[in-house]
Amino acid sequence: MSAIKSHSNEAAKEAELTKKQYHDLLYYMWVVRKAEDRLLVLHRQGKLIGTLFRCLGQEATAVGSAYALEPQDVVCPMIRDLGSIIVKGHTIKEMFCQYFGRETAPTKGRDGNHHIGDIKKGTISCISMMGATIPVVAGAAFAKQHQGIKAVGLAFVGDGGTSTGDFHEALNLASVLKAPLILITENNNWAYSTPTSSQMNIKDIAIRAQGYGIPGYILDGNDVLEVYHAVKKVRKYAVEGNGPVIIEVKTMRMRGHAEHDDFKYVPKELLEEWKKKDPIDRYIKYLKNNKLITDSELTNLEKKIDKEVEEAEKFAVNSPLPRPELALEDVYQDQIKPDPQRWWEI
Amino acid sequence: MSAIKSHSNEAAKEAELTKKQYHDLLYYMWVVRKAEDRLLVLHRQGKLIGTLFRCLGQEATAVGSAYALEPQDVVCPMIRDLGSIIVKGHTIKEMFCQYFGRETAPTKGRDGNHHIGDIKKGTISCISMMGATIPVVAGAAFAKQHQGIKAVGLAFVGDGGTSTGDFHEALNLASVLKAPLILITENNNWAYSTPTSSQMNIKDIAIRAQGYGIPGYILDGNDVLEVYHAVKKVRKYAVEGNGPVIIEVKTMRMRGHAEHDDFKYVPKELLEEWKKKDPIDRYIKYLKNNKLITDSELTNLEKKIDKEVEEAEKFAVNSPLPRPELALEDVYQDQIKPDPQRWWEI
Amino acid sequence: MRSLTYLEAIREGLLQEIKRDKKVFMLGEDIGHFGGPFKVTQGFLEEFGQKRIIDTPICESGFIGFAVGAALFGLRPVVEIQFFDFVACGFNQIVNYAAKCKYRWGANVPLVIRGPMGAGNRAGPFHSQSEEIWFGHTPGLKVVMPATPYDAKGLIKAAIRDNDPVIYFEHKNLYRRIRGEVPEEDYIVPIGKAKVVQEGKDITIVTYGAMLHKVLEVIKEKELADISCEVVDLRTIYPLDTETIINSVKKTSRLLTVHEDSKTFGPAGEITQRVCEYAFDYLSAPPVRATSIDTPIPQSPTLEDRYLPSNTDIKKAIRKILDY
Amino acid sequence: MRSLTYLEAIREGLLQEIKRDKKVFMLGEDIGHFGGPFKVTQGFLEEFGQKRIIDTPICESGFIGFAVGAALFGLRPVVEIQFFDFVACGFNQIVNYAAKCKYRWGANVPLVIRGPMGAGNRAGPFHSQSEEIWFGHTPGLKVVMPATPYDAKGLIKAAIRDNDPVIYFEHKNLYRRIRGEVPEEDYIVPIGKAKVVQEGKDITIVTYGAMLHKVLEVIKEKELADISCEVVDLRTIYPLDTETIINSVKKTSRLLTVHEDSKTFGPAGEITQRVCEYAFDYLSAPPVRATSIDTPIPQSPTLEDRYLPSNTDIKKAIRKILDY
Numbered sequence A, B: 001m002s003a004i005k006s007h008s009n010e011a012a013k014e015a016e017l018t019k020k021q022y023h024d025l026l027y028y029m030w031v032v033r034k035a036e037d038r039l040l041v042l043h044r045q046g047k048l049i050g051t052l053f054r055c056l057g058q059e060a061t062a063v064g065s066a067y068a069l070e071p072q073d074v075v076c077p078m079i080r081d082l083g084s085i086i087v088k089g090h091t092i093k094e095m096f097c098q099y100f101g102r103e104t105a106p107t108k109g110r111d112g113n114h115h116i117g118d119i120k121k122g123t124i125s126c127i128s129m130m131g132a133t134i135p136v137v138a139g140a141a142f143a144k145q146h147q148g149i150k151a152v153g154l155a156f157v158g159d160g161g162t163s164t165g166d167f168h169e170a171l172n173l174a175s176v177l178k179a180p181l182i183l184i185t186e187n188n189n190w191a192y193s194t195p196t197s198s199q200m201n202i203k204d205i206a207i208r209a210q211g212y213g214i215p216g217y218i219l220d221g222n223d224v225l226e227v228y229h230a231v232k233k234v235r236k237y238a239v240e241g242n243g244p245v246i247i248e249v250k251t252m253r254m255r256g257h258a259e260h261d262d263f264k265y266v267p268k269e270l271l272e273e274w275k276k277k278d279p280i281d282r283y284i285k286y287l288k289n290n291k292l293i294t295d296s297e298l299t300n301l302e303k304k305i306d307k308e309v310e311e312a313e314k315f316a317v318n319s320p321l322p323r324p325e326l327a328l329e330d331v332y333q334d335q336i337k338p339d340p341q342r343w344w345e346i
Numbered sequence C, D: 001m002r003s004l005t006y007l008e009a010i011r012e013g014l015l016q017e018i019k020r021d022k023k024v025f026m027l028g029e030d031i032g033h034f035g036g037p038f039k040v041t042q043g044f045l046e047e048f049g050q051k052r053i054i055d056t057p058i059c060e061s062g063f064i065g066f067a068v069g070a071a072l073f074g075l076r077p078v079v080e081i082q083f084f085d086f087v088a089c090g091f092n093q094i095v096n097y098a099a100k101c102k103y104r105w106g107a108n109v110p111l112v113i114r115g116p117m118g119a120g121n122r123a124g125p126f127h128s129q130s131e132e133i134w135f136g137h138t139p140g141l142k143v144v145m146p147a148t149p150y151d152a153k154g155l156i157k158a159a160i161r162d163n164d165p166v167i168y169f170e171h172k173n174l175y176r177r178i179r180g181e182v183p184e185e186d187y188i189v190p191i192g193k194a195k196v197v198q199e200g201k202d203i204t205i206v207t208y209g210a211m212l213h214k215v216l217e218v219i220k221e222k223e224l225a226d227i228s229c230e231v232v233d234l235r236t237i238y239p240l241d242t243e244t245i246i247n248s249v250k251k252t253s254r255l256l257t258v259h260e261d262s263k264t265f266g267p268a269g270e271i272t273q274r275v276c277e278y279a280f281d282y283l284s285a286p287p288v289r290a291t292s293i294d295t296p297i298p299q300s301p302t303l304e305d306r307y308l309p310s311n312t313d314i315k316k317a318i319r320k321i322l323d324y
């Protein structure tokens, strides 16, 4: 199983989903899209703290993969994978609170954007350093197995992040220790302003799987069902003690690195070409064509999402900024006698 | 050229060497062997500073590869590659001074063993951290080319060292920037006490070349001519702007990691098997069989080497230990006003 | 004279050095067409070409090591760390390779590692850190941090011409906020020289980086009108200019160190230690400090403001020292 | 009571904790059959099996990150760094991942990173370093360094039971050189508590690690017979036990800090700073330091001896403070 395999659309037909499942996938992609659309407006109005990172055009990968997991599995998103933790139980409300820097946010305003996690939900917060979370997720999945829980860890990394030492060290280590890691490498053509061709001298990242003696797959990252079924399948492989797997998804970052970046360096035609492959448009069309959703179900879903986004914003706006003294708390789990911080207060 | 190629013995016949060249190769391997044999005795007598690292059984790789280079090329040895810098003009005398920690040593007693280098000779000092020198050598070779000098950089890494992030980052970077790096990965079955099977989940390290879009070769690391000819060939490739190359040599570490390590964990049979492939014995046999050396030439060469080793030891023993004040000098190139180090001397 | 922003001053220094010496080249992530997230190198690629302005993959250890190698063999690399926080990923190459070459084997490493650091921009724990201690405490490195446009230009030029590895910290919060007079001509600000930015006789305030501006603001406040403050801008963290500090404290007999870095084992301890060693008998009050707190750097405004030493903090410290 | 070497005490602490709590596991290079270069973990693999004692490839960043992940999800990893110098290769995982989890997202990381550090063994620049400042200055980490077998056992046990990331430094020069009484029973030495190792009234000497033994040796010398020294062993670098230090200085009115780490921006500054902040009026001489010099660590005996603070250095410092 160690050659690179191009996972074809056939997979999508492997197993039928329930209607609820089909709708769930749409819901998750859409709620991320719509939340971010709204955040974009708020960002332009100068109301957010920090810059805004979007998943635009890449929602299928994060949602499809996380949706294929079991509750005991562990997930750590990278920049474009908000959908994955929403699937795992985080909420849009939390995200608005993060972007508004409120005390009600999961990090209490201490960190921003999608830098959140919750051990109980099985989510791990990423940090800004590319690649760093890959060994962490491998270790988390290992810990579950060590305790007799049949679980996998799902990590993401961008094409840019694959150049880091941590990518290599984590995959080699996970392979040797047979840690059940599923690593999705998101080849979205850009790492900030750097095209993939300046990031690496290969076309398919998945080829690197051979260097670790593990399976590598290439998928259409904009096809939520293809991603879902592939992850479902490799999960079985990984959970049974066979070690890690690389999945490369081909996709496209449809905006700048973050919202301060005007992405002038991205050729217009490339954006237009990929616009046609928008994962949400495509999936809605698929659902309709296959009579898996009715027009009114669609309208209701959209309404539900709009309402959720509206309420999330309202909640965040009405939440207080963190009390300053929170800056000083929670540095340690086992409280240590805190130093008086200011000499003049001694 | 990016598939893994097993370089066969045919290569050895590609181009004839002059008699002097044949003899040089033997000289370099042998002088390293004999110097280390003597250092081993001195180490056991407790006369050396620090532990002793041996190349035993691996002399062919370092010597064959470095001998294939041009004077403008750059080399950085790892633990088993003393031969490579002896070829580049460092001396056994310097090594004895290093191991005796003398002021006359290239590092003036500040560092030990083979941690030496000399910009003028085109040698770079390694540091203890595995993998760290690979990007450094790539950058050095790049700098030469940048200044219009047709040169390559030769770096070494052990099977253990291939697990480091620097291995990956350096190869990917060198590939993207087309830096003329030749990386020899020395697969000698062990990394300290760790067998290669616990270090990686692949049989051939060279397969990783595919992950960087560069050529990878596998060689018999105990055949000095095979290594020589292969490096000669890839040097041409690299120097012409095609980027880096990986060469994996199959070899065997014939003693412990260093001399404090009794290598009980190494199966006796493995050692016996590889003893038969000793690079020096084999090469002498080859030279004799092909009438490339006479018995008296051999005796003379051995005498010359013995004398050199003897003189190196004498020189080192008679050299002074470093003057203590040398501890305080040469931290910076551009002298900065040194702090008075001791308050009680102010 | 012309007035430039802090960022423009760095740009000009870089530009002049790249033009002056063809051994100088730059490498880092997104420094080419994109010009870096803060646009420090905008237009450089177009002007100097791909051989001199090199975009790299994301591999701090790899490209720092690469730059060390290039520095060993005749070039003068200037490495950009996109945010200085990421330097932790290339730490070994700096502290174990670059810093120790000269001492170990006599090879000098004319390398500059530069990039944005510092808090105040609501950028959170990974885009705000102060890392001068990690490097200031590693023998073999020089560490500078300009606070003004004039020094920013003079120090980047000095750093590039220096034959040792220099860590050059740019405070991102000053990039566009601070303007000042900057001569167009070539000049350098020597590494290792602090500057008395304002003379005074009652108290010495030692600071650097963004905190210089906070201190200068605070001491102008009415409440402190009766106090004559002498302000020393370190400019260089290592080697520390003991002489300038000591001379000032001998005059004022009081010391306050203000820094943005967190408190414990932060820079203030060294200043205080040296003042004790060289000028203990001149002290009429304890040498103290106003610093950030011992936590990661929080993002939200109320928290980040609590993290950093505030104007009130500095005022209270000055007052308490004077009232001692 | 039984006497154990420093190394045996660490072993026993580790063994007892691995037995006590099945969440504890170890990972690192060559810790299995080989037992590590100093044989600290010899026999562990045979006793606890491959699930608890894990040999890793050479990837400090990878296996530290891996341990952080395992710590987040219910295990208590103890990572061995073969020589602490190599931790620079996994630096980012410690200072940016492990240290900041609790503060950022409330997840605690019960992780111990341990291994041999320190000079004196003629092991050169890459097998001798002191790195307590890098970590002691990173909020979110706890940093300990035992000097005696008793503390070595008590602190490793405390570190493993602690719910935060703890850097546990073992001084390799003490491994077999230092013996002391160690109870077989379970006990811990609390993190964050310094110890007055010897009471005295003329001067407080604050130290830790291998230097404790040097200080205890020096103060017994005849030339100092007239001086009554109080010796404080920090044991924990962060959080620093200000109270114990201050109480001692209030009694003796004099402070000398002795450390093996290099001088500038080294640990002494923080001790001095705190003493100035809390006990300035008690000081009858400048608080000073005897430390290693600001260079990489040279290998050859004459050089390494010059690098480290010598007995004479310490004596001169004590004498000069007393004569002040």
Ligand SMILES: Cc1ncc(C[n+]2csc(CCOP(=O)(O)OP(=O)(O)O)c2C)c(N)n1
Binding pocket: A079, A080, A128, A129, A130, A157, A158, A159, A160, A161, A162, A164, A186, A188, A190, A191, A192, A253, A257, C029, C058, C059, C060, C082, C086, C089
């Ligand atoms: C170690 C490190 N170096 C540099 C950066 C700065 N940086 C942030 S995102 C980014 C590009 C990431 O590209 P990629 O991994 O392809 O992810 P994408 O944004 O395309 O999803 C860079 C260089 C970083 N975050 N971490």
Ligand SMILES: Cc1ncc(C[n+]2csc(CCOP(=O)(O)OP(=O)(O)O)c2C)c(N)n1
Binding pocket: B079, B080, B128, B129, B130, B157, B158, B159, B160, B161, B162, B164, B186, B188, B190, B191, B192, B253, B257, D029, D058, D059, D060, D082, D086, D089
């Ligand atoms: C980054 C790093 N981690 C750990 C070590 C400790 N160490 C020294 S040599 C060695 C094994 C090296 O094995 P390999 O790379 O195969 O080289 P070989 O000794 O077989 O030539 C280890 C683990 C090190 N030097 N550097």
Ligand SMILES: [Mg+2]
Binding pocket: A158, A159, A160, A186, A187, A188, A189, A190, A191, A192, A253
């Ligand atoms: Mg990308």
Ligand SMILES: [Mg+2]
Binding pocket: B158, B159, B160, B186, B187, B188, B189, B190, B191, B192, B253
């Ligand atoms: Mg090996």
